[in-house]
Amino acid sequence: MGTFILKMISNNKGQIRTIEAFLAISVMFSVLVLTAPMSSTPDFEKQGTLKKLGTNVLIELDNNGTLGRLIEGGNWTILKQSMDLLLPTGVFYNLTVYDENLQRVNTQEVSNTNQQGLEAVVIQYLCVTQSSDTRFYTIQLQLAWPQ
Amino acid sequence: MIVLVLSAIVSTTNTLRPLMNELPHRNDAERFQQLAQQLLLNEGAPPNWGSLRDVVPESLGLANAASSLPYQLDIDKVSRLNSQNIYSLSYSQLWQSLGVSDVSFRIEIKTLFNLSTTLISTTRRVNETTYQFDAYAEKSGTPVLARLHGYVVVRDYVSSFASSTSSNGHSSISVTIPNSVNGTAILLTFAKAESNPQIVAFNVYTFSHNSSEPLPNRTFTRLNPLNYVLNVTFTYPSEEVLKALVFTYNYNFSLNEKSRSAQTAEYDIPRLLDASPTLLVITGLNASSSFAEWVSYPQLPLEIGADFDQSDNGAKTISFSHIMTINSALYEIVTKWGRSS
Numbered sequence: 001m002g003t004f005i006l007k008m009i010s011n012n013k014g015q016i017r018t019i020e021a022f023l024a025i026s027v028m029f030s031v032l033v034l035t036a037p038m039s040s041t042p043d044f045e046k047q048g049t050l051k052k053l054g055t056n057v058l059i060e061l062d063n064n065g066t067l068g069r070l071i072e073g074g075n076w077t078i079l080k081q082s083m084d085l086l087l088p089t090g091v092f093y094n095l096t097v098y099d100e101n102l103q104r105v106n107t108q109e110v111s112n113t114n115q116q117g118l119e120a121v122v123i124q125y126l127c128v129t130q131s132s133d134t135r136f137y138t139i140q141l142q143l144a145w146p147q
Numbered sequence: 148m149i150v151l152v153l154s155a156i157v158s159t160t161n162t163l164r165p166l167m168n169e170l171p172h173r174n175d176a177e178r179f180q181q182l183a184q185q186l187l188l189n190e191g192a193p194p195n196w197g198s199l200r201d202v203v204p205e206s207l208g209l210a211n212a213a214s215s216l217p218y219q220l221d222i223d224k225v226s227r228l229n230s231q232n233i234y235s236l237s238y239s240q241l242w243q244s245l246g247v248s249d250v251s252f253r254i255e256i257k258t259l260f261n262l263s264t265t266l267i268s269t270t271r272r273v274n275e276t277t278y279q280f281d282a283y284a285e286k287s288g289t290p291v292l293a294r295l296h297g298y299v300v301v302r303d304y305v306s307s308f309a310s311s312t313s314s315n316g317h318s319s320i321s322v323t324i325p326n327s328v329n330g331t332a333i334l335l336t337f338a339k340a341e342s343n344p345q346i347v348a349f350n351v352y353t354f355s356h357n358s359s360e361p362l363p364n365r366t367f368t369r370l371n372p373l374n375y376v377l378n379v380t381f382t383y384p385s386e387e388v389l390k391a392l393v394f395t396y397n398y399n400f401s402l403n404e405k406s407r408s409a410q411t412a413e414y415d416i417p418r419l420l421d422a423s424p425t426l427l428v429i430t431g432l433n434a435s436s437s438f439a440e441w442v443s444y445p446q447l448p449l450e451i452g453a454d455f456d457q458s459d460n461g462a463k464t465i466s467f468s469h470i471m472t473i474n475s476a477l478y479e480i481v482t483k484w485g486r487s488s
Contacts, residue, residue: 028154045176049467052180056218060470060477063216066343081292081342085259086477088468089287 047121050091050143054123057086058141068129071097071137076108084112087143092118094142097127105137118144176465179484182247183467186254186482188217191244197223198374200234207244220471220480222445223373228254229446233371233380238452253452253483256445258424259470260286262293262338262348264320273326276356280320282312284338284348290316293348296396297336301356302430302437303390304328305399312338329357330437335426337396345422345477347396351441358437368429370442377402377414377427377442384409386438388431396423416444422475445473455483 061067061082070079079095087093092113097105120142127137191208193199209228211221227235236244245252261284268279278299284291295310299322312318324332332354340346353361369380377391391402391414398421402414419425425444430437455464464485471480 045465048176048180049465052184053468057470060218060472061343063218063472064345064475066345078342081340082346084289085286085291085340085342085346086470088479089289 046145047119050121050145051123053087053091054093054121054141054143055125057083058123058125058127058139061086062125062127065130067127067139068131068135068137071105071127072129072131072135074107076106076110079106080108080110080112083110090146092120092144092146094120096140098138098140100136102138113144115144118147120144175463175484175486179250179465180467182245182250182252182484183469183482186245186252187220187469187471187480190221191224197221197225197227200373203236203240204244206246207241216472218469218471220445220473220478222473225256225449225473226373226444226446228256228451229449230451231365231369231442232373232446233369233378234373241451249487251453251455251485251487253450253455255448255450255481255483256471257448257479258348259346259477259479260284260291260293260338260340260348262336262350264334264336264350264352266352266354267319271326275323275325277321277323278334278354280322280334280352282310282318282320282336282338282350284312284316284318290314291338292316292341293338294341295320295336295338297334298394298399299324299332299334300390300392300428300430300439301328301332302330302439305390305392307399311341324356326357330355330430331358331361331439332356333428333439333441335394335428335441337394337423339396339423343477345472345475347423347476349424349426349443351426353439362438364440366440367431367433367438368440370427370429370440372416372425372427372442372444372446375416375418376405377416377444379412379414379429381410381412383433386431386433388412388429389437390428390430392428392430393417393419394426394428395419395421397421402427420475424476425474447478452483453485455485 083093095110099105123141125139127139129135188210189208190210190212191204192206194212196202196204209220209224211219226232229235263283265281267281270277284293293312295318298307301324308322310318310320334352336350338348355361367382371378393400393402398419405413405415426441428441430439464483466481466483469480471478
């Protein structure tokens, strides 16, 4: 009888240890699950700055109809040269123009980088041409700082 | 168990530390971004404080009150940031007008690319002298394709030239000045980017023509443009003005004298519809020596505010780059922000 009771106590100790281990693992697991999204915080400061800068540049380029004229004339080289001058040195950009049917319009790259995997911000801008047959273009400007 | 819980706490702390450190800076970044927007997109109070030479704004804003478009700066508000203008505001006055006591700031305004000119050669003939210059347009070392238009001024002699930069950013400029005039000569060059006529840079090169080496700009006069009036303060009472001129990329005119006293003179500046900085030139005589001095309107380039490079309090500085329009021409404005120590 005595031996049986001792065995039972010993078995319970084993169960408690098992429960303890499970609890510990669940604590560790929850910590990892909860903190994983926070550990890779995007650089909000740089992203916010780039978004405002990109919008600023597109508005300035569009304020006298220059942007619409360049798109309608297919002057992609001129558009690229303008972007090179308007954006601060060191900012990577990639500009794509879409028409009303969301078909890509620019036949040449309007970009100063071919780097992949950069953490870029995307600015969408609606450009309305000032010509007699008013056309709408959606401009997608991606901006990134070098890593 | 205890070991596991402790290791969980340690790993949580380590993981969250960068985020916790970043939070105050993120708040700063957002706050500074809003302050930059307030500075550049609001006109301040009173709305026309820039043109009121004795007024210190109650609230600081550089936007043009007369424009309905965003990102348009007032030419006079910008000129009053330049310490060379006698109507300029000090950083202390600007800081008080901004009204945020725990923030320091700096404002830098310049053209979107640089233009430089170098005298290459001088060829003297009997009746005239030809000067050969090299002009170079670049942005951060990258050549800029640009159309050049410029002027040379000696006393009351004015002539113009046109050129354009090649793919390496360089251009050769040749100006010929008759030997019947002599004195300090000024070469004013405007460069308009081929890709966008609103992007304009300028350069002023002073040299001697059949005379002694020119003295530095602002030796004989202080030129203070404000509210489309050029105020000229003479250093010496014996000075005589030969010409007062205004230049933009496309136009040049003589300025009309508005008033004159022994120490000062005022000239009306015409409102030219040209996407270009305006250059104002005064030529004159002081005793037997001639002078030629200049100022740009808006008065650029300028830098005003806290010197963050010298601050050693370890505070984080955040800078924002903006593209703004002043009188139809585009400029780069950099604002830098940090917490006051």
